[in-house]
Amino acid sequence: QVQLVESGGGLVQAGDSLRLSCAASGRSFSTYRLGWFRQAPGKEREFVAALSRSAGVKYVADSVKGRFTISRDNAKNTVYLEMNSLKPDDTAVYYCAAAEAEGPFSIRTRDYDYWGQGTQVTVSL
Numbered sequence: 001q002v003q004l005v006e007s008g009g010g011l012v013q014a015g016d017s018l019r020l021s022c023a024a025s026g027r028s029f030s031t032y033r034l035g036w037f038r039q040a041p042g043k044e045r046e047f048v049a050a051l052s053r054s055a056g057v058k059y060v061a062d063s064v065k066g067r068f069t070i071s072r073d074n075a076k077n078t079v080y081l082e083m084n085s086l087k088p089d090d091t092a093v094y095y096c097a098a099a100e101a102e103g104p105f106s107i108r109t110r111d112y113d114y115w116g117q118g119t120q121v122t123v124s125l
Contacts, residue, residue, distance in 0.1 A: 002026040002114050004096050009119030012086055016123070020081040022096030022116055030054075030074040033099040035112060036081045038092035038121075045095070049081060050105035057104040064090070086123045093118040 008020040020036070035050035049060040049070035060068055069082040079096055097112035106112070 002029065002032060002098050004098060004114055004116035006094065006096050006116040006119040009094060009121045011122045011124065014087055014123055014125055016086050017082070017084045018086065018121060020083065020094055020096075020119060020121070022079045022081075024077045024079070024098065026077075029077040031100070032114075033101070033103065033105055034070075034072055034079045035097045035099070035106065036070060036079075036094060037097060037109060038090075038094045039118075040092040043092075045109055047107040047109075048094070050107060051079075052104040059105050059107065061107075083121070086121075088123050088125055091121060091123050093120050 003025040004022050006022045036048040037045050038048050039045040047061050048064055049068055051058040051070050055072050058070055067085045072079045095118045096116045098114040099112045
């Protein structure tokens with residue numbers, strides 16, 4: 001089992017950058033596939049980015065491609081989401097998630113077993 005705690009959210013202006021971090025407890029962090037999702041008010045939780053256990057395979061949603069980068073540091077039990085050129089549409093609560101199952105990555109919420117509590121990102125004009 002793993003516990004996830006996000007940090008790094010905040011209020012920024014359009015065009016700014018933020019780096020979200022997600023620290024995990026437990027000794028098997030490197031065995032989990034990881035992902036970032038977000039949920040805006042009144043909307044369903046949506047996929048943002050995911051990567052494999054070794055970080056050799058990464059995938060980001062089209063809406064953030066070229067602006068967001070996902071990475072992980074297994075030595076620090078941490079996954080990151082680097083967000084550049086932020087837009088008001090990026091405003092949401094951002095969640096990190098971990099999956100135990102085999103496979104390179106997943107974009108489906110139901111494939112993830114553990115979730116953090118979320119961190120708010122607000123982008124103003």
